[in-house]
Amino acid sequence: MPRPLYLYNTAARAKELFAPQHDTVGLYCCGPTVYNYAHIGNLRTYIFEDILKRALLSLGYPVRHILNITDVGHLVSDADAGEDKMEKSARKEGKSVWELAAFYTQKFMENLHDLNIVQADLFPKATDHIPQMIAMVRELETRGFTYRTDDGIYFDTTKFPAYGEFARLDPDSIRPGERVAMGAKRSPTDFALWKFSPKSSKRQMEWESPWGVGFPGWHIECSAMSLAYLPQPIDIHAGGSDHVRIHHTNEIAQSEAATGRKFVRFWLHGEFLVIDRAKMAKSGGNFITLDSLKNEHIPPLAYRLFCFSAHYASPLTYSPEGIKGAKASYFNLLRSLAGTSDVADPGDPATNYYPEAIPRILDDFYQAVYDDLNMPKAMAALWEIVHDETIPPGLRRAAAGKADEILGLDLLAGNPQPSLEEFAGISGPIRVYSAGMLTDLQKREIVTKVGERQRARGDKNWAAADSLRQELLQFGAIVKDLSDGSAEVTF
Ligand code: AMP
Numbered sequence: 001m002p003r004p005l006y007l008y009n010t011a012a013r014a015k016e017l018f019a020p021q022h023d024t025v026g027l028y029c030c031g032p033t034v035y036n037y038a039h040i041g042n043l044r045t046y047i048f049e050d051i052l053k054r055a056l057l058s059l060g061y062p063v064r065h066i067l068n069i070t071d072v073g074h075l076v077s078d079a080d081a082g083e084d085k086m087e088k089s090a091r092k093e094g095k096s097v098w099e100l101a102a103f104y105t106q107k108f109m110e111n112l113h114d115l116n117i118v119q120a121d122l123f124p125k126a127t128d129h130i131p132q133m134i135a136m137v138r139e140l141e142t143r144g145f146t147y148r149t150d151d152g153i154y155f156d157t158t159k160f161p162a163y164g165e166f167a168r169l170d171p172d173s174i175r176p177g178e179r180v181a182m183g184a185k186r187s188p189t190d191f192a193l194w195k196f197s198p199k200s201s202k203r204q205m206e207w208e209s210p211w212g213v214g215f216p217g218w219h220i221e222c223s224a225m226s227l228a229y230l231p232q233p234i235d236i237h238a239g240g241s242d243h244v245r246i247h248h249t250n251e252i253a254q255s256e257a258a259t260g261r262k263f264v265r266f267w268l269h270g271e272f273l274v275i276d277r278a279k280m281a282k283s284g285g286n287f288i289t290l291d292s293l294k295n296e297h298i299p300p301l302a303y304r305l306f307c308f309s310a311h312y313a314s315p316l317t318y319s320p321e322g323i324k325g326a327k328a329s330y331f332n333l334l335r336s337l338a339g340t341s342d343v344a345d346p347g348d349p350a351t352n353y354y355p356e357a358i359p360r361i362l363d364d365f366y367q368a369v370y371d372d373l374n375m376p377k378a379m380a381a382l383w384e385i386v387h388d389e390t391i392p393p394g395l396r397r398a399a400a401g402k403a404d405e406i407l408g409l410d411l412l413a414g415n416p417q418p419s420l421e422e423f424a425g426i427s428g429p430i431r432v433y434s435a436g437m438l439t440d441l442q443k444r445e446i447v448t449k450v451g452e453r454q455r456a457r458g459d460k461n462w463a464a465a466d467s468l469r470q471e472l473l474q475f476g477a478i479v480k481d482l483s484d485g486s487a488e489v490t491f
Pocket residue numbers: 030031032033034040041042043044045238239240241242243270271272273274279280281
């Protein structure tokens with residue numbers, strides 16, 4: 001029996017004891033809409049999800065982690081109106097929508113690598129799952145949950161009596177009112193499952209469907225992709241807190257209406273990164289990326305550490321002073337732990353040193369992590385280990401290394417040379433940290449595809465090489481072509 005893990009389940013509005021529903025824990029995380037760079041607020045959410053995954057792995061649970069890529073259908077307005085964010089941004093940047101998606105997906109993957117986020121098992125793209133989405137909408141249609149307007153097929157929320165329970169929506173606030181854009185919808189909470197392509201303009205991304213040429217609604221994408229890869233009920237579905245009210249509420253309604261079964265057991269939501277009291281948003285002027293931090297010589301892992309200064313379910317305020325403080329703490333940690341190579345197992349009775357302190361402090365560390373991922377408390381335990389001079393340095397290092405399996409801060413990578421800052425700074429060498437987390441089959445597939453791509457490049461078949469690069473990205477594998485003709489693959 002693993003140690004108990006308690007997680008705050010939004011559905012229950014309470015901390016609950018986690019118990020998997022399947023032999024392998026299914027974890028679905030709502031991924032980015034790839035119309036722009038991810039900002040560090042978005043990345044805070046993926047860091048929290050990474051801690052969740054590492055906590056599960058540390059308890060011995062096998063985890064199947066799906067992180068989708070939204071490359072179509074996310075509209076500018078949550079009220080199913082306005083332009084598709086992808087099409088709008090592509091026009092602005094003078095790229096095709098497909099080029100735009102490929103570009104920002106690659107950038108997103110680089111962010112995940114920089115932040116030591118353990119590879120998902122799969123990064124499914126919405127545009128690769130249109131048949132599954134159409135099948136789900138058909139099922140909803142057969143079961144009588146849909147209606148047609150002149151711009152699409154909508155989910156009729158009045159047919160799903162539990163609608164809004166998840167988000168504790170006040171029924172008064174969801175009645176038609178002046179402030180709610182209704183369009184041809186029968187009820188303001190109804191939402192698009194399939195939108196028709198506009199008659200006035202030509203979309204770059206559109207597909208045939210039983211209802212007419214068009215594209216899927218954003219919510220159906222996550223329902224279809226999560227159920228395509230994970231058994232129901234899905235153990236854990238996670239995302240940012242902005243998703244509770246609409247996106248996840250709608251996912252629950254359509255998934256449970258289509259299958260007649262419970263969709264998800266545990267819902268976890270990360271709170272926002274805020275700046276000047278406002279949510280950091282792609283549409284706002286307060287947009288900070290990981291690259292812009294790197295340009296300020298803030299290592300990505302210092303940002304990861306910064307995220308541990310607040311509990312994931314509390315807002316975290318970004319400030320230049322705060323991030324500089326995190327950078328100073330990060331180097332302090334690396335320096336404290338660097339320079340001792342005698343890595344001993346803290347629990348190895350063969351060593352002469354077996355200070356009581358280490359198991360006790362590590363126990364506090366795990367206790368904090370397994371109590372709804374309380375990282376500020378876990379970090380306090382780590383600092384205790386690092387600063388306890390009664391413990392031999394080698395053992396401190398070994399204990400910190402153990403904690404780092406969850407923290408993912410590369411604590412033992414600290415270079416004792418004076419160039420430490422430079423080393424831990426900018427992009428650094430290739431990371432292969434997550435390689436161990438991939439299955440042998442995935443590794444084989446990646447290596448085979450890189451080989452195929454090298455052959456395509458040798459034949460000057462650039463289109464095939466590009467398409468293989470995209471396929472590799474689905475596994476989180478980033479390929480870089482070196483000037484001597486060789487390729488570097490990071491996964
Ligand atoms: P998007 O690419 O906009 O779909 O967002 C990707 C993820 O980031 C979602 O899980 C959002 O809920 C989350 N998110 C958006 N803004 C913030 C923020 N300021 N702080 C933390 N998470 C955010």
